[in-house]
Amino acid sequence: MEKQNKRDMICRRIASELKDGDYCNLGIGLPTGVADHIPSDMRVYFQSENGILGAGPRPESGMEDPDLINAGGGPITAIPGASYFDSFWSFSMIRGGHVDMTVLGALQVDQEGSIANWMIPGKLVPGIGGAMDLVSGARQVVAAMEHTDKYGKSKILKKCNLPLTGHRVLTMIVTDMAAIKVTDEGLVLVDVAEGFTVEDVIKATDADLIIPDTVGLFN
Amino acid sequence: MEKQNKRDMICRRIASELKDGDYCNLGIGLPTGVADHIPSDMRVYFQSENGILGAGPRPESGMEDPDLINAGGGPITAIPGASYFDSFWSFSMIRGGHVDMTVLGALQVDQEGSIANWMIPGKLVPGIGGAMDLVSGARQVVAAMEHTDKYGKSKILKKCNLPLTGHRVLTMIVTDMAAIKVTDEGLVLVDVAEGFTVEDVIKATDADLIIPDTVGLFN
Amino acid sequence: MPQIITGKQAAMMLRDNDRIMVSGFLVSGCPEYLMECIVATDVKNLHLVGISTDYDDRGVGKLITAEKVKSLQVSHIGTNKTTQALYKSGKLDIEFVPQGILMERIRAAGAGLGGIFSPVGVGTDVAEGKETLEENGRKFILERPIRARVSFIKAKTADKLGNLVYSKMSRNSNPVMAMGSEITIVEVDEIVETGEIDPEKVVTPGIFVDYIVRKGE
Amino acid sequence: MPQIITGKQAAMMLRDNDRIMVSGFLVSGCPEYLMECIVATDVKNLHLVGISTDYDDRGVGKLITAEKVKSLQVSHIGTNKTTQALYKSGKLDIEFVPQGILMERIRAAGAGLGGIFSPVGVGTDVAEGKETLEENGRKFILERPIRARVSFIKAKTADKLGNLVYSKMSRNSNPVMAMGSEITIVEVDEIVETGEIDPEKVVTPGIFVDYIVRKGE
Numbered sequence: 001m002e003k004q005n006k007r008d009m010i011c012r013r014i015a016s017e018l019k020d021g022d023y024c025n026l027g028i029g030l031p032t033g034v035a036d037h038i039p040s041d042m043r044v045y046f047q048s049e050n051g052i053l054g055a056g057p058r059p060e061s062g063m064e065d066p067d068l069i070n071a072g073g074g075p076i077t078a079i080p081g082a083s084y085f086d087s088f089w090s091f092s093m094i095r096g097g098h099v100d101m102t103v104l105g106a107l108q109v110d111q112e113g114s115i116a117n118w119m120i121p122g123k124l125v126p127g128i129g130g131a132m133d134l135v136s137g138a139r140q141v142v143a144a145m146e147h148t149d150k151y152g153k154s155k156i157l158k159k160c161n162l163p164l165t166g167h168r169v170l171t172m173i174v175t176d177m178a179a180i181k182v183t184d185e186g187l188v189l190v191d192v193a194e195g196f197t198v199e200d201v202i203k204a205t206d207a208d209l210i211i212p213d214t215v216g217l218f219n
Numbered sequence: 220m221e222k223q224n225k226r227d228m229i230c231r232r233i234a235s236e237l238k239d240g241d242y243c244n245l246g247i248g249l250p251t252g253v254a255d256h257i258p259s260d261m262r263v264y265f266q267s268e269n270g271i272l273g274a275g276p277r278p279e280s281g282m283e284d285p286d287l288i289n290a291g292g293g294p295i296t297a298i299p300g301a302s303y304f305d306s307f308w309s310f311s312m313i314r315g316g317h318v319d320m321t322v323l324g325a326l327q328v329d330q331e332g333s334i335a336n337w338m339i340p341g342k343l344v345p346g347i348g349g350a351m352d353l354v355s356g357a358r359q360v361v362a363a364m365e366h367t368d369k370y371g372k373s374k375i376l377k378k379c380n381l382p383l384t385g386h387r388v389l390t391m392i393v394t395d396m397a398a399i400k401v402t403d404e405g406l407v408l409v410d411v412a413e414g415f416t417v418e419d420v421i422k423a424t425d426a427d428l429i430i431p432d433t434v435g436l437f438n
Numbered sequence: 439m440p441q442i443i444t445g446k447q448a449a450m451m452l453r454d455n456d457r458i459m460v461s462g463f464l465v466s467g468c469p470e471y472l473m474e475c476i477v478a479t480d481v482k483n484l485h486l487v488g489i490s491t492d493y494d495d496r497g498v499g500k501l502i503t504a505e506k507v508k509s510l511q512v513s514h515i516g517t518n519k520t521t522q523a524l525y526k527s528g529k530l531d532i533e534f535v536p537q538g539i540l541m542e543r544i545r546a547a548g549a550g551l552g553g554i555f556s557p558v559g560v561g562t563d564v565a566e567g568k569e570t571l572e573e574n575g576r577k578f579i580l581e582r583p584i585r586a587r588v589s590f591i592k593a594k595t596a597d598k599l600g601n602l603v604y605s606k607m608s609r610n611s612n613p614v615m616a617m618g619s620e621i622t623i624v625e626v627d628e629i630v631e632t633g634e635i636d637p638e639k640v641v642t643p644g645i646f647v648d649y650i651v652r653k654g655e
Numbered sequence: 656m657p658q659i660i661t662g663k664q665a666a667m668m669l670r671d672n673d674r675i676m677v678s679g680f681l682v683s684g685c686p687e688y689l690m691e692c693i694v695a696t697d698v699k700n701l702h703l704v705g706i707s708t709d710y711d712d713r714g715v716g717k718l719i720t721a722e723k724v725k726s727l728q729v730s731h732i733g734t735n736k737t738t739q740a741l742y743k744s745g746k747l748d749i750e751f752v753p754q755g756i757l758m759e760r761i762r763a764a765g766a767g768l769g770g771i772f773s774p775v776g777v778g779t780d781v782a783e784g785k786e787t788l789e790e791n792g793r794k795f796i797l798e799r800p801i802r803a804r805v806s807f808i809k810a811k812t813a814d815k816l817g818n819l820v821y822s823k824m825s826r827n828s829n830p831v832m833a834m835g836s837e838i839t840i841v842e843v844d845e846i847v848e849t850g851e852i853d854p855e856k857v858v859t860p861g862i863f864v865d866y867i868v869r870k871g872e
Contacts (some may be wrong), residue, residue, distance in 0.1 A: 051827050067684070067825065093617075095774060126731060209739035269607055315767040316767060356767050419591065555769030603855075
């Protein structure tokens with residue numbers, strides 16, 4: 001499958017977890033795409049941690065405003081009914097459990113529900129940003145990621161070995177191969193992506209997976 | 220001296236401690252009068268802890284607004300350049316040392332700089348209100364009070380015996396008999412009120428007073 | 439996204455022994471219509487969080503006078519004779535909380551904090567039994583979050599997404615109480631269409647609001 | 656009450672080894688003109704507090720590129736290659752602070768708190784060496800206030816009393832940074848007469864502002 005198709009599939013599967021009226025924060029990169037897959041009869045309000053509730057799509061070229069940007073610095077718009085606030089209140093909102101879902105990219109996740117996405121020691125050190133606050137506070141914390149790295153190695157581990165962004169915080173993991181719920185008992189395989197079997201997913205996953213009697217399909 | 224004259228004298232002496240451009244919070248009762256004694260060439264901005272910076276005088280009769288009131292519930296106005304804010308930010312402002320002076324009434328004060336003004340066990344229990352925050356945070360904390368109670372007993376004690384509002388927080392005490400600075404060494408008699416001698420003040424004061432070589436006069 | 443309901447529906451959400459917050463400072467910013475709706479129900483033994491208890495016959499004082507309240511976390515009761523009498527006769531439990539620290543503790547609950555180290559009341563009864571922290575010779579005491587099940591607040595205007603704007607100094611405890619409870623119910627003077635409030639002017643974003651009641655309805 | 660000064664005068668207030676805060680999120684809300692004024696001085700070895708270091712040639716990144724900064728408390732450096740290179744080569748000390756907790760720590764300083772118990776980063780490197788609190792099975796870590804000597808912030812409009820209004824999402828770290836330092840200097844697009852800003856619309860009251868600089872002056 002092409003990369004964009006994969007990404008669309010992941011984002012569509014995550015969008016299906018949202019309910020009408022939900023408030024949602026999308027991390028930079030892959031998660032941004034979730035906004036494009038909200039059914040047209042559903043209202044989901046996007047929060048950007050730098051200070052808006054009611055973030056809208058990218059403006060037309062020439063209409064960009066440097067004071068209307070998402071967490072990645074990309075231009076956005078404000079939908080009718082939006083509000084602006086400072087970062088102090090924005091993160092109060094996030095940490096206090098008022099945001100229904102946050103979707104974040106991940107370098108690694110593990111079967112305890114931990115996530116690592118802020119540094120690779122000695123190589124990549126972008127910093128924490130708002131991710132640690134988001135995973136500690138949002139009601140649902142979803143990792144959106146590729147199932148394996150470029151060498152085909154599982155990014156869903158028994159235990160993360162990169163510095164953690166959050167310890168036991170995830171509620172769901174969605175990849176190009178599987179949709180996985182994080183429960184107190186462990187990782188439960190909910191759906192496999194079209195083109196893969198349950199066996200394929202188990203083989204590509206380092207973490208232990210709980211396989212229920214029925215596993216769904218997504219595409 | 221008549222009661223109103225006494226009050227005016229106390230408030231005038233306190234007003235003389237303010238500088239042009241200062242931000243000041245006045246407690247209910249006696250301290251409210253300080254606003255009437257600011258020299259006309261000086262700008263002092265009054266903060267009311269229920270949510271305004273730039274509180275102005277009582278409106279004309281018939282112009283009262285129930286959403287423009289001071290900490291005692293009395294009607295006020297907003298001067299040009301005023302701002303409204305919620306109580307969370309109002310007390311952040313107060314506790315963070317951004318308000319130059321607070322003036323509070325007192326039941327008792329003592330030579331350690333402590334103040335008691337929120338309850339008399341078994342008799343009077345109005346509650347703490349904003350007083351504890353104010354005494355902990357304002358840069359100058361001034362007690363405005365009568366020197367003695369109705370039985371002629373000193374209200375400036377060696378040690379307060381009523382429940383404290385603040386422990387070692389006062390910077391100044393102004394009464395109908397004296398203006399006293401609170402220092403690390405103890406209470407320093409700065410001025411005596413017209414009509415009294417230093418000896419009168421010492422006699423009427425339970426607390427130890429430090430008497431400097433020159434003591435001023437106020438009226 | 440909030441729902442628009444009646445005052446009666448709002449009041450019926452309460453259960454005996456509920457913990458509630460009611461906004462306002464000496465009636466300004468108090469949802470008085472909702473207080474009347476609560477008085478009209480059978481609910482009892484409420485635990486009430488608020489800045490003051492207003493006056494005997496006005497504001498949140500109506501709940502006290504109607505004997506709906508069994509305990510209070512409050513900063514001031516000096517304007518309400520009924521509250522003082524009930525307290526003195528032992529019929530009302532009261533925890534006095536310094537006004538700014540009441541705001542901090544409610545905000546801590548709403549913002550997911552475990553507590554704050556406060557400089558207020560060090561060396562007074564308020565500090566009794568509380569953990570302390572010392573830094574550069576200054577002492578602080580640990581103040582814990584205050585949560586409730588339902589917050590009743592008051593705004594001037596809401597849009598249909600629950601974005602709120604207040605009148606002048608009436609915002610006082612409203613913004614923090616909108617965060618500190620599981621359910622937030624706002625009484626407003628008017629409801630406008632979504633988009634009618636300038637995003638710069640919104641004081642409380644709609645995410646904190648669950649139910650909207652138009653005053654008198 | 657604030658004074659109106661020039662950008663040069665503002666920059667000259669800095670001393671070597673000063674601790675400063677600079678507002679903004681990826682340039683939005685950053686006092687870029689003041690950054691240029693600082694770059695033009697001889698000041699060095701600054702300790703900088705900010706959300707990110709913006710870009711190499713824009714925003715607070717200008718201070719990094721001009722090698723004015725020796726240490727940072729920051730949440731994100733991913734958009735600035737110079738910061739990353741200096742960090743990797745050991746020329747820049749960095750404490751990474753989660754973005755919301757950075758805001759909390761600055762606000763704690765500005766609001767007179769001794770610290771807050773935060774749920775963020777429990778079980779990660781951020782929690783190392785910090786005191787903990789446990790309540791109802793949730794863990795929190797003690798985060799201390801972050802103070803500086805000077806805050807450089809950016810607003811759209813100031814009146815002559817220093818009341819500030821921001822443009823859209825540019826308010827980000829501005830309101831808390833206005834409180835967290837001994838001295839607050841604001842760069843604005845325009846200065847209006849006192850009374851021209853509606854008291855309801857003021858976001859940062861003038862009490863927090865010490866100096867006002869009109870952009871370019």
